[in-house]
Amino acid sequence: MSDQVAIKTRGLAKAYGHVQALRGVDLEVKRAEIFGFLGPNGAGKTTTIRCLLDLIRPQGGTIRVLGLDPQVDPVAVRARTGYLPGELSLEANSKVEAALRYLNDLRGNKADWAYVRQLAYDLELDLTMPIKNLSKGNKQKVGVVQALMSRPELLLLDEPTSGLDPLMQQAVYRLLKEAKAAGATIFFSSHIISEVGAIADRVAIIRAGVIVEEAEPARLADITMRRVRIRFKQPVDPGPLADVRGVLLLSHINGLSATLQAEGEIDGLIKALAGFPVSDLEVDHPSLEEVFLAYYEAGQKEVK
Amino acid sequence: MLAELKHTLGRMRGQMIGWSVGLALYGLVMISFYDSIAGMENFQQFIEAYPEQMQAFFKSMTELNTPKGYLGTYYFSYMTLIIGILAISAGAGLLVSDEEKGILDLVLAHPVSRTALFCGRLLGLVVALVVILTVSWLSWLIPSGSTGLKLTWIEFLRPFLPLFAVLLLFGTLALLLSMLLPSGRIAGMISGALLVADFLLLGLANSNQDLKSIVKFTPLYYYQGGDAVTGLNWGWLGGLLAVSVLFALLAWLLFRRRDIRVGGERSWRLPSLRAALRRS
Numbered sequence: 005m006s007d008q009v010a011i012k013t014r015g016l017a018k019a020y021g022h023v024q025a026l027r028g029v030d031l032e033v034k035r036a037e038i039f040g041f042l043g044p045n046g047a048g049k050t051t052t053i054r055c056l057l058d059l060i061r062p063q064g065g066t067i068r069v070l071g072l073d074p075q076v077d078p079v080a081v082r083a084r085t086g087y088l089p090g091e092l093s094l095e096a097n098s099k100v101e102a103a104l105r106y107l108n109d110l111r112g113n114k115a116d117w118a119y120v121r122q123l124a125y126d127l128e129l130d131l132t133m134p135i136k137n138l139s140k141g142n143k144q145k146v147g148v149v150q151a152l153m154s155r156p157e158l159l160l161l162d163e164p165t166s167g168l169d170p171l172m173q174q175a176v177y178r179l180l181k182e183a184k185a186a187g188a189t190i191f192f193s194s195h196i197i198s199e200v201g202a203i204a205d206r207v208a209i210i211r212a213g214v215i216v217e218e219a220e221p222a223r224l225a226d227i228t229m230r231r232v233r234i235r236f237k238q239p240v241d242p243g244p245l246a247d248v249r250g251v252l253l254l255s256h257i258n259g260l261s262a263t264l265q266a267e268g269e270i271d272g273l274i275k276a277l278a279g280f281p282v283s284d285l286e287v288d289h290p291s292l293e294e295v296f297l298a299y300y301e302a303g304q305k306e307v308k
Numbered sequence: 309m310l311a312e313l314k315h316t317l318g319r320m321r322g323q324m325i326g327w328s329v330g331l332a333l334y335g336l337v338m339i340s341f342y343d344s345i346a347g348m349e350n351f352q353q354f355i356e357a358y359p360e361q362m363q364a365f366f367k368s369m370t371e372l373n374t375p376k377g378y379l380g381t382y383y384f385s386y387m388t389l390i391i392g393i394l395a396i397s398a399g400a401g402l403l404v405s406d407e408e409k410g411i412l413d414l415v416l417a418h419p420v421s422r423t424a425l426f427c428g429r430l431l432g433l434v435v436a437l438v439v440i441l442t443v444s445w446l447s448w449l450i451p452s453g454s455t456g457l458k459l460t461w462i463e464f465l466r467p468f469l470p471l472f473a474v475l476l477l478f479g480t481l482a483l484l485l486s487m488l489l490p491s492g493r494i495a496g497m498i499s500g501a502l503l504v505a506d507f508l509l510l511g512l513a514n515s516n517q518d519l520k521s522i523v524k525f526t527p528l529y530y531y532q533g534g535d536a537v538t539g540l541n542w543g544w545l546g547g548l549l550a551v552s553v554l555f556a557l558l559a560w561l562l563f564r565r566r567d568i569r570v571g572g573e574r575s576w577r578l579p580s581l582r583a584a585l586r587r588s
Contacts, residue, residue, distance in 0.1 A: 050570070057417050060567040083419035091570055093410030095319075109311035110418035150414075160417075 010035045010158055010189035017064035018051050025051040027213040033191050038184050040204030041193040048213040049193035050090045053160050086151035090162035092143055096136040100146055107150050115153040123149045127175055140167040161192035177203045231288040232264040237281040248272045312428025320436045328443035335447030338382050342457045346373040365511035375457050380534020384467050388474050392503045399479035400496035402429045404486040410571030422564050437475055441468050467536035473548035474531045478503050480555035487562035
């Protein structure tokens, strides 16, 4: 394995009873890159990350993390890796600082406590609070801090911004970019396309335990759909809007409002709307599952 | 391993203090009654008036006016059950409790091997039991000089060793079952039921010859209780400790191989059973 590769999996397979969670995952993550791992719930993102840390054992395939086999040398892999679980659980009765100190103890007190305080400050996290009194978002901040505090070479983050408000999401993105600038490799899962697009250098999309796409985020725009809701000042015939390339009329109510699905760039739709008496316009990114459905319906690529 | 030992002891601190204080108070109260009971006239006739089955069940009560019988009846006969509750609940939850809460997922993502985690936590349980029993031992030993319960420190200590061994055995049994069964709750329940069943079986076997052949296969048969005041059966003590070590080893092997859950209890794998039933 090249020194330039931080994570490499080949044919990774994992089943839970009769449920096949991973069906031959092939991944390659380069060092010092931010790699986004996109997929809907249950696609296999968490299972893949947990295999990389030897928390669960795959039934097939090979894994190399930082050049090491996690099943052979799990402690060495974990010593160089920071991990944020998808569902973070901590000792409810501990205070934040005690919980972080315990986790730091497990790392042989590697963390610089001034850096921990800096991270807590950046994320507006009170270290004196008992864990049980923290909101979901604040617990997530504890998870982010513990993953970053030892300045690991590799960060494995399962939905790192889950439960955080937009400001804190931005703060986390900033911290991840700083970690990357310091030479860390970041592998994070998400089901939010915009999040991955904002920070990832490369992206893999997993569905039903198989990687269906691996691309740079700019490429994601090609497969991204938007849902557009329009309210009109007076009744109109929204039919012509459906003639715009990539636009599908999903519904309309008495010509006073319409819901459209726009695939790819929406420049054509905006231009077409110039001729309509628009009173309000909402543009939503649909869920990844919806993107996938459109993706497959269009027959651009089949799930193997 | 040291970090896990420290952490386990920190988590068991409340239990250690509570159980130590409770048992110390019990020891102080019971030793203060010894002179009154031992000095009661016609006490032996009073005990002999009890139904034979009852005398047989609580074997040591016929010697209640001796240090060995008194300690056996009022402490060592049923402390296996009382402190056994702590040992079993701690053993059953030693690893699985954190797994069910989802905490183990994060802990094991740190540079700590499963073996170190297992050993650190098991050692924490052993230390907690030793601390509780030591405080209890001192609560009998220290005031004994001012009572008629004249025993040396080593005579007081001897019965605590088989008690420790039995507690460790049931604690490690619960730990092993927690690795095999879907949840720590079920492992604790089954271990507790086995302990109570063994306790009752042993008592009944004192008056029923048929049960004697069965009870020989249970751990409490090899528990000396108050009898150890006069001398330890090292073979029995070693046997109890050896079985504890065996249970711990098996639990360790299972823990090393298992997939760590994100949270919640494991299933009984009923789907495969349902599938088999459907096929038939």
